[in-house]
Amino acid sequence: MGETVEKRYRVEGMDCASCAAKIDTAVRRMPGVEDVSVSVTSGTMTVRHDGSGDLAAIEKKVTGLGYAVSQLAGRQPAAPHATEDTHTCCSHDDHEHDHHGHSHQHEHDHGDHDHGSHAHHDHDDAKADALEGLHGHDHAPMTGPWWQSRKGRLTILSGAALVIAYAVAHLLPAIAPYAFIAAMLMGLIPIARRAVMAALSGTPFSIEMLMTIAAVGAVIINASEEAATVVFLFLVGELLEGVAAGKARQSIQSLTTLVPKNALLEENGKTREVLAETLAVGATILVRPGDRISADGTILSGESAIDEAPVTGESTPVRKGEGDTVFAGTVNGDAALRVKVTAAAADNTIARVVRLVEEAQESKAPTERFIDRFSRYYTPAVVVVAALVAVLPPLVAQGAWDEWIYKGLAILLIGCPCALVISTPAAIAASLSSGARRGLLLKGGAVLEMLGKVTAVALDKTGTLTEGKPKVTDVITFGSSETDVLTYAAALETGSSHPLALAILARATEDGINIPAASDARALGGRGVTASVEGASVFLGSPTAAGERIPLSEDQTARISALNDDGKTVSVLIIGDTLAGAIAMRDEPRDDAKAGLKALTDNGVRIVMLTGDNSRTARAIGEKLGIEVRAELMPEDKQRIVGELQRSGLTVAKVGDGINDAPALAAADVGIAMGGGTDVALETADAAILHGRVSDVAAMIALSKRTMRNIAQNITIALGLKAVFLVTTIVGITGLWPAILADTGATVLVTINALRLLRPAS
Known part of the structure; x- marks a missing residue:
């Protein structure tokens, strides 16, 4: 047996829950296949196999079910450990640096990632057309106007046939039943063909099979007019599902057009x-x-x-x-x-974001997995109930056979689980896409669902709560003007890449200072730098080193100490034999940090800063932001504190740079990487904040809660409509065509409700 390999496919025309169910079941039964993950929302299928299977046979099997399939860029051998349960049964499917910090430039080899997954392989159009003709393929991709798709054309044809049948029935009542049967067959033959293929592939209880039984049964009991109407409404519902599913996919794929x-x-x-x-x-x-x-x-x-x-x-x-x-x-x-x-x-960043979201859509949330398991038993149970409704009243209570068979057929249509099983993945897909467009990247439905339960957030300081690079906060004058202090200091630091040097140069540029040339520059290891500027000997360094050259007065020492107590790093400037001044620098909080933390606390979330920086600096930032501080921590200390918070009953999110906080990120219930699109920020944690705004942590939690509310609404719509129509059908108020509305109508309503998540929160 060969090593386990993953192959990823683009599957065109996969628009509803039954689509994913049929594909999953059929491919899972193929030789050599170990696992299958089908995502309706991203239109993809991922197959894990042991290398002994025939990939061409797998593609042929999917094509036989009525879908166009093409392999995306190849993947490396999969990891030997088991992945998350992604069985799609019926799915719609710091250690902190100090102020002399380090460069945050990271390079990462992407040789082992499938970055070409968005470049879809070209199809052989002639071959595809031939296969569609053989297999009744009416699941053509919804890429153009709906009326140009195969689904659209079939729906229009079926509608026209139904109109003609009504005209014939009006003019020639005697042949009305035959006219309606002909109209019904126009739409039912492709549906029945797909039902048979699905049954042969292991999915006997597909929506197409239920639809076929209901339509044929209606004809048998002389309800051919309703049979034709139901088939047409079913096709309309499928068409609307396709349009809605296409909109959900395009919401994230449209990002690629920005480049x-x-x-x-x-x-x-x-x-x-x-x-x-x-x-x-x-x-x-x-x-x-x-x-x-x-x-x-x-x-x-x-x-x-x-x-x-x-x-x-x-x-x-x-x-x-x-x-x-x-x-x-x-x-x-x-x-x-x-x-x-x-x-x-x-x-590039956009390509990686699109790929990340598509993969995340294949990762199921706990709610979605529960509904998938539920649906495995739900559909066969509906068939049993429908059969009992059809036969028990006539056998036990002398009911009319035609009446109760009619009601049984209606229950078959009412009971289809499409709307129920799409209620969760549709909302999650829309939410993941919406978040990605705002720079909030979440790796799957499980992460999205967990975020809404977060009750504590632990944040790093440097690069998370702060910008990650120092800025000049104070220019102190002792014997020279503020301009002279900046001018001479910038002259000494020209050409240096040290974070403190860059801060001084940035301030000089901001103030429009012309920086003179320096000569004979020498770095004094750990103490400062000296050079000759405009004929004068200039020194810039630590207060201690400066004090060794020129004694500092008590007042000067007190002012420097006060700056140090505020968490600032102070460099003292000496020009010739004169103490000219000092420059204080600090890694300042992000502009939105205070507002972002307030948004969390307003929602009852406990927040704490975990930093490897010294206590004095950490306390200064903590007091400015009004946040609990734990300082001078090693990576293992951060992990331990996260564990302590969890043991106290809190659900913890850890926010860091995604690089040197791996233990704490992994230990937290949700690890959130803060970074500007770097590979590490995108791939290390459970989620990533692309722009680096502290307020986006609260936005992620709000998005999760909004999504879970949407899912609850969807489940209520799906089950509520079915319950109402079930009762009205049994008591004889509604019939077959309202029953199909209970299925396709609920599916469309659920999808439209989920798509509301694509809009920014009000």
């Missing part, structure tokens, strides 16, 4: 237009004002306001300059930029 097709490649001092998908990592591109950026990259030169709303949901343009990261699909504002490409087209 421009062309790019201006810069080579040897000249630019030329090339296809964006051909850009190689390391290439340099020119992005003009107003253009969409064609690749993920780092700005080499230029400064501009970048509109990141398409990727992160951030409504306000972000000012970015040399060294900053930009995303494909975002819009350059007011100045030309030269950008070094850091990711190939198949691996």
